[in-house]
Amino acid sequence: MQITPTKIPTEKHWQLYLRADPSKRLIQKYLQNGFAFEIDDNREPIGVIILTPQSENELEIKNIAVAEGHENQGIATQLLKYARHFAKFHGYETLTIGTGSTSFKQLYLYQKLGFRITEVKKDFFVKNYSEPIYESGLHLQDMILLRQKI
Template sequence: MMDIRKLTKEETPPWELLLLADPSRAVVEEYLKSGNVYVGEKSGKAIGVYVLKETKKVVVEIMNVAVHEDFQGKGYGKQLIAHAINEASKRGYAQVEIGTGNSSIHQLKLYQQCGFRMTGIDFDYFTRNYDEPIVENGLLCRDMIRLCYTFED
């Protein structure tokens, strides 16, 4: 179990973790301007992070979610996603969206296990928006898979 808290605007975001999920510091800096950063800590050390950003009046998006490599595969990612869903629910949002690369096999599995459903594909998103090719799990990351969690009425 880890403690999850909202980072204050005065605190420095955990860049090492944020860049695990998104290799472009410029892209991350852009969504940090209007997003809220939540840090998962264990014994006072940041081991996980996610960013929640309102995209529409009733929709919030998880822009970044990452767990330190030493702690992956132990349920911390699932705990971060559950926390994000709970935060969105408390704030009255109708949906939580998330996007990930076509090559992000483990993340696609995790998000679906957490109740997200695939809603679309943004073809060539990563080749359009990132200067360097991203290769993950032996696959070129080209397309963004969009998923959505909808709260039941």
């Protein structure tokens, strides 16, 4: 499976983006300033990632999602390694990703791939989303920021 740029998001892309972030408005905002990529299977996206520059030295992973039924097959790992390669190739020094404090699987994966927790944004999901978000049966409130030096 190859990672390629996403030119125009289809309904399938949106289904994936919304798995990672329930706010279409926020996704549209960072799609305007970012770089979108996908992994597909038979011309259907099964994994997506959106990268946005935060400064001339920092690139942030704003969205990463894998289709249901394709999880635990290394697709997210491929996308994260691609993000690191993209960041290095384009001269960024730091790669950042934020996730929910209740996103236990994601936190494990990111740390396994060399990201380190650097900050907690208290009440991020309460302040930035109109509807409460629940993960693992818990009310999601805080964002955990992780960074990796390139």
